[in-house]
Amino acid sequence: MKGKRIVVGVSGGIAVFKVAGLVSQLAQRGADVRVIMTRSATQFVTPLTFQTLSRNAVAVDTFDEKDPAVVSHIDLADHADLFVLAPATANLLGKLANGIGDDMLSTTLLATQAPILIAPAMNVHMYENPIVQENMAKLARLGCRFIEPGSGQLACGYVGRGRMEEPEQILEAVEEMLAPTPLLAGRRVLVTAGPTRESLDPVRYLSNRSSGKMGYAIAEAFARAGADTLLVSGPTSLVCPPSVRRVEVWTAQEMYQMVMQEMERTDIIIKAAAVADYRPVRVSESKIKKNSETFTVEMERTPDIAWEVGRNKGSRFLVGFAAETDQVEEHARAKLSKKNMDLVVANDVSKPGAGFDGDTNIVTVWDADGEVLRLPQMAKTEVARRLVALIGERLHGRD
Known part of the structure; x- marks a missing residue:
């Protein structure tokens, strides 16, 4: 981080006070920190605070040009190694997603070629508003990285998602993005995600509650770590992460065939999909008509993808997932052994914050020797980042 020029864009939310700590830590690590504040942000914290912590003048007004040799917003845009937007309000996200430049911060963002790290903060209903979600999805597709907000008591009195992540977590993401060599550069990764659907007739199918969010977060984290990432996805409504190749499948058989086809070209295989264990025989x-009080469906086993991969994995690194409701450790470690996995990631889906379709997870990771990582409730994107870091460490140790 030493000598890196980091521009911190501060918009008008109560979480501004947290950003003072972030700026201070960035400066202490040797970064050249430049702060741009919106007018609204100055209603919470004065520019003098950030000037003192960053040891640089703070930009607020687009037309306040102090150096006649340069145009301030273009100079900041051109020389930034990284932009950090914290807190990022719904207003700022809307401007950035739609190409609006009407103040110092938004015009600088439109002009920069630097990577952008965004830490949203707002009321829970604002965060969940479909327009705000659409703006964030658009920015993610364009390559912006998000540090998802946490859940808890908000300044407005509501309890829910919208609280800006802590400076320490944002700092970790900054360090990762500025790393000179991506952790997994040159590695080829295959991630399975989402549910499978087993047809009963042209109208009905059997499936499960998986949303695919955990697998998609893992695929994105691998891509950010420099890996050549292939995502084999069951049916979901999720947007494919930036720099990830996606192949869509429907059934367990289709997922099995795709994994077997791609396995030879893969270094790391992550089995995060919730694959159906059984499918209808016929x-x-x-359409099956409602002709009786009861209806019996005869089922047969689907291919066990993880077992087949483990049996033929060779030097590949295999990670499996175990979604359990009881005896989590016992079932997870049995799966690890039976399917010849290097790591198994388990969660108790009956616990609040760790179930299907949510944005958070609570996981424990085991290898053949025992527990190696235990993570409390946190955003699935952060769980994914921690898992990818752990896998990277294991691979470098193996090398």
Whole structure:
């Protein structure tokens, strides 16, 4: 981080006070920190605070040009190694997503070619508003990285998601983005994600509650770590992460065939999908009518993808997931051994904050020797980042 020019964009939310600590820590690590504040942000903290912590003048007004040799917002945009937006309000996200430049911060953002790290902060209902979600999805597709907000008591009195992540977590992301060599550069990764669907007739299918969010977060984290990442996805409504190649499948058989086809070209395989264990023996060509009080479906086993990969993995690094409701450690470690995995990631889906379709997870990771990592409730994106870091460390140790 020493000598890196980091521009911190501060917009008008109560979380501004947290950013003072972030700026201070960045400066202490040797970064050249430049702060741009919106007018609204100055209603919470004065520019003098950030000037003192960063040891640089703070930009607020687009037309306050102190150096006639340069145009301030273009100079900041051109020389930034990284932009950090914290807190990022709904207003700022909307401007950035739609190309609006009407103040010092938004015009500088439009002009920069530097990577952008965004830490949103707002009321829970604002955060969940479909327009705000659409803006964030658009920015993610364009390559911006997000540090998802946490859940808890908000300044407005509501309890929910919208609280800006702590400076320490943002700092970790900054260090990762400024790393000279991506942790997993040159590695080829295959991630399976989401549910599978097993047809019963042209109208109905059997499936499960998986949303694919954990697998998609893992695929994105691998891509950010420099890996060539392939995502084999069951049916979901999720947007494919930037720099990730996605192949969409429907059934367990289709996922099995794709994994087997791609396995030879892969260094790391992450089995995060919730694959159906059984499928109907017979699939009706027409809709099954309601003709009796009971209805029996005969089922047969689907291919065990993880077992097949483990049996033939060679030098590949295999990570599996175990979604359990009881005896989590016992079931997870049995799966690790039976399927010849290097790591197994387990969660108790009956616990609040660790179930299907949520944005958070609570996981424990085991290897053949025992527990290696235990993570409390946190955003799935952060769980994914920690898992990728652990896998990277294991691979470098193996090398």
